Amino acid sequence: MGFISNFFKGSENSSDVAKNRLKVAITSDRAVCSPELMEQMKNDIIEVISKYLDIDTEGLDIKVTKTELEDSSGTINALLANIPIKEGSRNFRKR
Amino acid sequence: MGEVIVITSGKGGVGKTTTTANVGTGLAMLGKKVVLIDTDIGLRNLDVVMGLENRIVYNLVDVVENNCRIKQALIKDKRYPNLYLLPSAQTKDKTAVTPEQMKKLADELREEFDYILMDCPAGIEQGFKNAIAGADRALVVTTPEVSAVRDADRIIGLLEANEIGQTHLIVNRLRTDMVREGNMMSSDDVVEILAIDLIGVVPDDEQIVIATNNGEPLVGSESKAGKAYMNICNRILGEDVPYLDLEETQGFFKRFASIFKK
Known part of the structure; x- marks a missing residue:
């Protein structure tokens, strides 16, 4: 039966669904920071970066994700920060 | 010097106790001197799975509280004279024992036994901390x-945070028919x-239920689970054992169907 339904469905089967859900859940489980700590860190990052760049604090996004190593030998958890710089601003301020 | 192995999982009901009973019995069948410790204080399981529930006099808490000597509390297995069980207490709770006491106990048993297997309770609280306290390696089920x-x-x-040297994975109750679909x-x-590194795959096998009913671990039997457990034991001893082909012998139509599924 399984093969017939898979054949017609042509989409993900339930073991793939399980695997993908687990990967997402485990990645956030493994993140060393609690949401409160992440928020604090985000504010600190904004403070530091703002000294040097005009950044769009609204569009700023930081998260811990699993990232493929450059030599494809495996994956590691990495802090990913997406920090948009405001358009038209002089990027490097003179201090 | 013996090696202390903790069998743990986090979630309950995945087969820690069955794994402890079968791996312990298997190691004894391979000639090792083995002691199994039920560290789930308050809930006795391992004794019934081993079929030794009628022989309990003293328990783990009696040993750490010095109400008896270790030797008095150890129950000899029915079938293998080099296999022993240290049962847990039913009347106390997990706080009756500390990680330090467990470590001390494990170190004393190391002198006498080749393998000390700790059957860990579910959860990550005190019981877990007790079970891993003296462990050299872990089997995660x-x-x-x-x-x-x-x-x-x-x-x-x-386990990593507690610097347990080696951690291996056992995937239990695998159903090849469902994997195939x-x-x-x-x-x-x-x-x-x-x-993490795999050390065994145990198929879902109704023989396990029957063996548990009878209080006789099925390791070493001709059943698929029995073979899988024996392979795990040999791998623990450092042997390179190939993984079982868990697929049932397939009929022509099934094989035909599985070609189409790919």
Whole structure:
């Protein structure tokens, strides 16, 4: 039966669904920071970066994700920060 | 000097106690001197799975509280004279024993036994901390289900944080028919997610239920689970044992169907 339904469905089967859900859940489980700590860190990052760049604090996004190593030998958890710089601003301020 | 192995999982009901009973019995069958410790204080399980529930006089708490000597509390197995059980207490709770006491006990048993197997309770609280306190290595048991795998990942993190030397994975109750249909994660999927080394894959086998009913671990028997457990024992001893082909012999039509599924 399984093969017939898979054949017609042509989409993900339930073991793939399980695997993908687990990967997402485990990645956030493994993140060393609690949401409160992440928020604090985000504010600190904004403070530091703002000294040097005009950044769009609204569009700023930081998260811990699993990232493929450059030599494809495996994956590691990495802090990913997406920090948009405001358009038209002089990027490097003179201090 | 003996080696202390903790069998743990995080989630309950995935087969820790069955694994402890079968791996312990298997190691004894291979000629090792083995002691199994039920560290789940308050809930006795391992004694009934081993079929030794009628022989209990003293228990783990009696030993750590010095109400008796270790030797008095150890129960000799029915079938293998080099296999012993230290049962847990039913009247106390997990706080009756500390990690320090467990470590001391493990170190004393090391002198006498080749393998000391700690059957860990579910959860990550005091009972878990007690069970891992003296451990040199860990066997993490999981089933191919999202809840069990997620908990296993937490446990692996905690084992790493506690600097347990080696951690290996046992994927339990795998159903090859469901894996083939794409409705159960394979052992490879689980290994990929958890990123630790596999030491065994045990198929879902109704013989396990029968063996547990009878209080006689089925390791070493001709059943698929019995063979899988014996392979785990040999791998613990450092042998390179190939993995079983868990697929049933397929009929022509099934094989035909599986070609189309690919």
